[in-house]
Amino acid sequence: MLDPVEHSDSELGRVEVKNTTCYMCACRCGIRVTLRDGEIRHIEGNPEHPHNQGVICAKGASGIMKQYSPARLSKPLLRKQDAERGESEFEEISWEQAFSIMEERLGHLRATDPKKFALFTGRDQMQALTGLFARQFGTPNYAAHGGFCSVNMAAGMIYTIGGSFWEFGGPDLDRSKLFIMLGTAEDHDSNPLKIHLSKFKRNGGRFISINPIRTGYSAIADEWVPIKPGTDGALLLAICHEIIKQGLFDREFLIQYSNAAELVVNDPERDDFGLFHRFEMHVEEGCFDPENKLWWDREIGAIGTHTPGADPVILGEYTLDDGIKVTPSFQLLKDRVEEYTPEWAEGITHIPASTIRRLAHEMGVTARDQKIELPIAWRDVWGNEHKSVTGNPVSFHAMRGLAAHSNGFHTIRALSILMTLLGTIDRPGGFRHKAPFPRPIPPCPKPPKGPEGVQPNTPLDGMPLGWPAEPNDLFVDEQGEPVRIDKAFSWEHPLSVHGLMHNVITNAWRGDPYRIDTLMLFMANMAWNSSMNTVKVRQMLVDKDEDGEYKIPFIIVCDTFQSETVAFADLVLPDTSYLERYDAMSLLDRPISEFSGPVDAIRIPVVEPKGECKPFQEVLIELGSRLKLPAFTNEDGSRKYRDYPGFLINFETAPGSGIGFLSGWRGKDGARTLKGEPNPRQLDMYAKNNCMFQFELPKSYQYMRNWNKGYLEWARGHGMTRYAEPISIHLYSEVLQKFRLAAQGKSSGKQPPERLRRRVETYFDPLPFYYEPLENRHVDTQKYPLNALTQRPMAMYHSWDSQNAWLRQIHTHNYLFVNPQTARASGIGDGDWMWIESPHGRIRCMCRYSQAVEPGTVWTWNAIGKVSGAWGLTERANESQKGFLLNHIISEELPLEKAGEYLSNSDPVTGQAAWFDVRVKIYRADDDEPRVTSPQFETQKKLPGQDAKRGKWQAFYAGVTGLGKAGR
Amino acid sequence: MHPAFSVIFLTTLIGAGQGLFLALFTGQFYSLANLIPAQDSAGFYAVGSFVVLLLLGLGLFASIFHLGRPERAWRSAAKWRTSWLSREVIVLPLFMLLVFAYGFAHYMGWNEPLFTLGADIEVDVTILIGIAASFISFVLFVCTAMIYASVKFLEEWHHWLTVANYTLFGLASGFMLAAAFSAQQGVALVSFFGSWAVFFLFIAFITRFASLLRNAGLKHKSTLQSAIGVRHNAIVQETQGFMGGSFNTREFFHGRSEATLKMVRLLFLLLIFILSPLLLAISWSISSPLLPIAAFSVLYIGLLLERWYFFAEAKHPQNFYYQSMA
């Protein structure tokens, strides 16, 4: 062999290096792709990228095997005339044919009833474009994956503090001393989280993980607090109880920056009961919280909030001059948590009361005694100058462990309130926002207000997704019934700000609220891992009317791989891989901002598209032009954008707005940032700058942004927000109370249908409260004593990495992890075949003992199980024979309460899919049962355009024995 | 360890070959001293040597299957200073060469005495070659056995008993084969070789039993605790980090149940130490050429099982790292 020291790797072949952005997951790290003779030699983290600082993850480093996977599609496909849907029988067609089919069908729908076209997208990062397309088309039936993902986290926090975790904000681990992580296995922002977690530990920080399971991050926690699933609300409220009882809250912070001291009308007889008492003041209409509320000054009594020199109280009950009884909202919170003692929570969470108390003390004392003071002067919106920025170094992070329960919204409200009590919002060492957050509570965009917002050949009157601030913002008809196919923004789930994608297929199949014609799915594996009740959903997709027509007449699937869903398509659009296309990580949807300021990024093609693969963005722009959607056409009806790069550069939110998809290098010569004219060389400038643009705010704008005058005015000036008004924390949620008042019939305007009044009244509580997950009420919890969870493996992204020859060696199939104590009680041995059964179905799988799981919980890795033959795998592959999907036994709807009354298995406030509520029992499989998982599905056929069968051996050597050459 | 059939055949075949050669030469030596009748050079010794070479050749052939790149086998002589494998690779052909020379000399009838020792011991070329080959044969036993005995991580093997067992089993099977050969050739040396074979079996029984005993009570140096450096009584591997197997799960595990192991052990003890000598003993009363051949065959099968067990029994410390998938 050549001496490796004498010879450099770059001597072999023609070497090129290109920077772009990873999309092996939604974390969006900067990567450097090295090519040798046009084949991918190596993908590494880009050390100059702020997001991942050079590191990469298991998936990112396996990009080669994704690029050259045999599961890749390469041709547009049309279901064969004589083949049934789901049989995976397709013929190759040309793109021109594909476009004319879509143009004709969609053109007709748009001209007649645009809502019959539904566009739903999964793990994508281009909602700015897909949302724009849907709105321009005029259909309300659009959403991305947020509803089944973590909308509770977004809504619970944004409706409380004006920002949320992941790309919207996060724990300031550089300065934190105590970090509490709840219900997180991997997170969206996974590489940055790992980077900071390790730094935090090395700096001597204390890390506590609250999770029924100890894997991944929890493994390196200084303390693991196992909790019973679905009970974090109880824990957090008990901690709030203890913090308030001990006086460990940050009183000054609460008074100045939250509505803690603001006076709430406390007379149940009044129609404005539970609303803040507001005095007459001219307020400009806008989506901000006008400052016409009152404090109770110790000396003077009622006084306008933020009156200079005021000394407001936060406890007590008072009577205003006009006899109205009022209470500072903090008093109401205190009353609320009175009963939530640690002893009470112990019975629910299975965490000892002494531990709960200690956790509260650790948080409170650390926050109080380890104050950080940074000599950064800033000015608040009320004109007060501050010589320094201070902070309390306790921080939190939480994810779907809280979100994916039907009580998640209130749990997350409780968490946000705990963070606020500790005084840790947008301060050093606590939680910090990332641009474009903070945004008003709630943010401005609103859905249309009723069916009249949907008109033929007209763009939708409102945003397909928005943030209702009051009942009148709901998207319902005269009867208060939903207008959207997923029933979002209806009384069933009023604050379903990300839609309810998990109910689309069921609703469309049942025709409730109506039938649709065309369902377009992009980057969503809805026939498998992103649906609940998978077995049934797969039947719905092929179910027909009496007249032989499919209940969902036409399904278009845009995917890069041979997923389970592609088999159910009538038309398949082969997408490019992330290394073959342009993409934008835009401030308009999901940027990669840092605490220090906005950052956005692009992806650029580094290799040629495979076969006839076409970026979905190009498809949308082509379709938009053909359908003559206003945003995609010139006045004369001609096509406006040549292609997606042209769109990225030239699109403006409104003519001349200067706001587009990308915020860097705007203006003709690229000299402007955030706002400015289109710059024809913008993409090149991004490409030269590691495919990203970072803007660093002045230090004095980096903290206390909800109330930071400088920041808010800057944000307004640069088109990030419309108002430079303070964003006071909603310790007490007047927004929720408004819905409750409507349900109680106390407000004019939209009213819930009778059947939902009780529900809305119960769950729209202005203060957080604990209730058992909804499913528990319908299920005999004695019979189904266990909770079943899934976790994300760090080395796999949902369903889409089983086609990856390297990653699938790490997770080839999955086991059900069971505490030995629990397993033995059911006579199940380590490695045994067993059944896991919920009221909705049962699965045969294999058991693996684990001491790292709470005995009342069983769990498995998410989305490892596959349909045989899918994903370019053989029908014998372990994924289908030994792997399984927990989704088969999770229901998308709650068991019927009354005949004909269907309710989504979701959080009643936000419509968040309650994946983790499912209750199960387990038992051993008989010895004579087959050693394969159950249920099994018919083997999926290989598609035209997929690579021929691969050999037994694969020995990838870029440029030599690679897989990227033509013909492979 | 995973019992590799190539190695099982290699060691048992060349062991028997070496033993056979030593038996032949012992015969010649005895006949020199006129303790037993002399045999025909070409008919007995040359053919015998051919059989030895055949066994060695078969062993070598089997060993090829053990190598990933047999075409480069020649390279393996390079590191004789440090590697027992390298030494074996040198000694084995040397031995074959000497056996060939020995057989060839017999075949050519080079029986002219070169000199005479004492009164009437006439030393010819074959004797000189035979002495050299015998010496090398023992060296080969040591080299082969040391390949295993020198791996200190395989504590079941890392003992002089391994060398003793390899040598004794080689001798026993070789002498038994010589008995069978004599029976087949119709030569009256069956009981001569047979007695030696039984004698070696008897010692082998002691050494092999000693090694079984030792291994049964062996306390391994490494523990899961020392493997990962964590002090706790309850450590369980949850996952080894991959699920479809790897070289480490294939090469170092036999993949059989404890019961199979026990059965194989019983079987080889039975075949080697009871059935084979029994068959031979019967041949003393019923002189049939088939019985000694059967005795050897049974012994050889027993040895294959013994060697299989030898591998399966050895627990490699690397196995601490490859216990579970999830």
Place this chain on the structure above:
Amino acid sequence: MSQLALVIDLNVCVGCHACVTSCKEWNTSGWAGPMADLRPYDVDPTGTFFNRVQTYEVGEFPRTETIHFPKSCLHCEDPPCVPVCPTGASYKREDNGVVLVDYDKCIGCKYCAWSCPYGARELDGREKVMKKCTLCIDRITDETLPESERKPACVLACPTSARLFGDVHDPQSEVSIAIREQGGYQLMPEWGTKPANHYLPRRKTRITIHADELDRVDNPLLEELDAAVSEGASIDDVAF
């Protein structure tokens, strides 16, 4: 003589497998590649990897510690795998102590693997030669790379920087300091192989709360008390 090595900090390793696949990716097309995969899209896929991440559970619920444990060749200072190699294919570099295999010489006899107590060597199923972690010899010595990138692929990849790389013979190196100050240890020290790679153990950070920290004059509830009194409310409003 320098001895390059990895030091793996179990205190921060989250078991993400980034080091596993970035190793595979760098090396399969590098000096030590290809690293073949058998049945890549079929039943029981298996292939050559130089680095594996394993998980151990220590103790019993609820006092369970989950330990992620990455392992590659430890580049032993006294490597038992080298002298046994009959061809000289296995060797330890004089200049930096890296243990390597020359595939052109290797006959695939597996003897070196038997002589490694750590299970760090893998016979490539297709190439039929012995392979193992090269410490990314073709990166760490590549002068055409910027200094900051002359590190193993797994080290650069690791999101938690749990993998430190350097010369364990240089007492001032980052790795030596880490070993010294953080209780770095070797695997299976009983064999005297003197692995150059070391592991850093788990450490715990605890907070002690003293009773008097909960009982202080700056308790904000006391301030509220004043106000309540001035309004004629009672202690009843604030006491639990």
